[in-house]
Amino acid sequence: MKGPVLRVESLSKAFGGVQAVQEVTFSVAAGSICAVIGPNGAGKSTLFNLLTNLYPPDRGAVFLRGQRITGLRPWQVAQLGIFRTFQTSRVFPHMTVLDNVMVGAHRWSRAGLIEQMLGMGRTRSEEAAMRARAFALLEVFGLSHRARDPAEVLPLAGQKYLELARALMSEAEVLLLDEPAAGMNDAETLELAQFLRAVQETGRTVVVVEHNLSLVMGIAQQVVVMDAGRVIADGVPEAVQRDPTVIAAYFGKAGRA
């Protein structure tokens, strides 16, 4: 077992009088898939927004490989190696599918302004490397035949895959996926599970917020259960599934519904 890559310490955030996230503490082992689950309004998305510093936490901190990242700008967090997707599809609609993937390479683009204006130096080799990598990823997700189409014409599942391809393009160490299966049918969800396993095999760490429990239980090594802003369980899927608090807060309600 490798050490934790991501460590969250007593993270708290309130909006007005609502404690959206309260004293959340957990850590994620490098190279694992960690699922954050919980009923609607449990604070999962807020947690993601706090992890990437979309807004500042009231208390607590987040550490990436021991380095404190709380207080950095969102782009700095991405540069350091935490890359997120959003709950609602966030492709750039009027850019081509290919450009959407290539822009994900921003973390490792090194060409300077002057080099790019002259079209010299690292610009060309970097561009060629990005394009080759992007095509390879689009091939994996079955989107290469649409590379020159505007991203907005892709169906929802295609846009979700496009976001995944972009996230992989970034070569980031940690991927935070906010409900990647939202809007997907069963077949597509199964496919997604395969992709996530493949991502894990490349050595990356995946933290995923998901409603689809069958997806989560099948692939995750760690499940963090949230309810009303708090972590109520944290462990391997089998243990979490048996946890009475979880059953009461989550499965219990679902069973009665």
Add this chain to the structure above:
Amino acid sequence: MWEAGNVALTGLVTGGIYALLAVGFTLVFSVSGILNLAQGSFVTLGALVFYSLVTQAHWSLPLALLGALGILTAWAAVMEWLVIRPALGQISYTNLLMLMGGFLILYEGGAFLLWGSNPYTLPPFTGAQPVAVGGLKVPTQAFWVLGTVLVVVVGLWYGLSRTTFGKAMRACSENPMAAELMGIPVPRMVLVSFSLAAALGVLAGAVILPLTSLDFGTMADYTNQGLIAVTVGGIGNFFGSVVGGVTLGVVEQFLSVYVSSLLSTALSLVVLLLILIFRPEGILGTVRGSRLDVAERGIGRGFLAPAIDPRIGRGAALVALVGLALLPHWLQGTGLLRAVNITGIFCLAVIGLDLLTGIAGQVSLGQAGFMAIGGYTAGILAVRAHVAPWAGTLAGVALSVAVALLLGLASVRVRGMYLAISTLAFGILVESLGNGLSITNGPAGLLGIPNFSLGGYVFASETALYYLIWGLVVVALFAALNLIRSHRGRALRAMHIDQAGAEALGVNTVRYKIQAFVFSAVLASIAGSLYAFSFQYLSPAMVGSQTSLDLMTMLVVGGIGTGVGPLLGVVLLTFLPQVSQSLASFKLLAEGLMLVVFLRYLPGGLWGTVLQGVSAASWRWWRASRAWTDPTRLDKEADA
């Protein structure tokens, strides 16, 4: 003591007019989200129609007022129904703002054709002798102005707060979709708000006409003042608008009497900029938060320029270069070279603006402000200190970079429409400084600027200037196209579409915005310097807010965000009016019309439309041969 009272009174009267303007802005903005840059046109148009009905048709004053109200509110309603309503939800709010700018130019051009450039005025409605109250001299017309303002404000307040109709209107401004679901006819509300705003303008124009004189050029001034007033008070805030208008009128009057009449506009613009940057909700307004993890997707169709085959692109570039090199030879003796050179100068500025606005998405309606900085710095240094033109040009660039850094920093705080207003204010500020300072020689313009020279060689002939200017255009275009196609260009476009989304990818948006501002400012500044050297003269109007709107129109007409396309717009709007005087008098009208038509119907501009036509023909073939899906082929091309 009485003097201050008289100053306050004059300020109050002007402030009343500003209040009506500001309320007009607020009404339209609340209901539709549109910032109606054409609002000021209705003051002038109202006054001019009123004047014609009184003096030429010999109608009585009340009848003429009703006539002007009828004609112009109907006109505003028709425009809303014909152009604006279909555009709502189709194009972004920033583009809607520019669309309204198009209407402003259109009305200016129309008024110029119908009424010429003479200023008009009327005698006071009643009694020419001012009423004396102690030492206070009140012109009788002031009673009419203040009375009208009072009646309108109280009437509107009652109408908006107490009637069902007013409540429905307020519901539209809170949440148009919910209002629609509640059965409120939102489109009709938008129509009413535009007509009502037009009527407010007409009333203001009619009652102020005896106290001032109006020509077609005053439209933009009224729009600007109304904009300042409504920003101070808080856009969308009814009482804030009234207070903002009155305050602006009084403060401006005191400033112009006790400080400097030429700098009063500049000072009020500085206040506007500070408010926009530090308190965009206005002094009296309240801010509304927004969710950051949901994309604030710009509504409407975007334009994705079709890719050109690199081989064709390279071939066309080569042909164009050879053509450019030979052009002076072909044009020998035609006298057209001067127009070609001026076209080149504007090309420089537009290339930068396209990167800033078309690619990076930072709308600048004050780009001519940088031309002014470049032109005046180089010109003043050359005239008053005999600094070499190239050194003066560089000094202008340095100053422009400093200002661009400031504006770039402002763009970090201020986004979208508010940035557009800030840049507009910046442009007007520079223009009013050009008019107000003595070092620039004011509105008369700076005379005696030498020819451009470099290391002893004087660029005195048009041919020499041609190679200098167009050489720079080629270099600038090369750099801009490379940037657009590079990874940085991609990141800029991503930032344009979704700022928080781009940040999540690791894009340092602050730095990229500032880079884009600086790049565009450098080009505009050089263009301004060359402009001054080639005319050997520079006046504030040459590089004023109208020029900023011209630049934006060229961009939109040519094809915003397409790199090469905007140059077509420059040729159309600079070269043609330069060559033909008869075309020049229709320039404003045509420009406004084009801005409206292209923003509304052809978002890709001339270039995009042509390109789409061409590529549609070859598209199927490309798809069939799967040319784009073979990565190795593209790489081979890129390496070739």
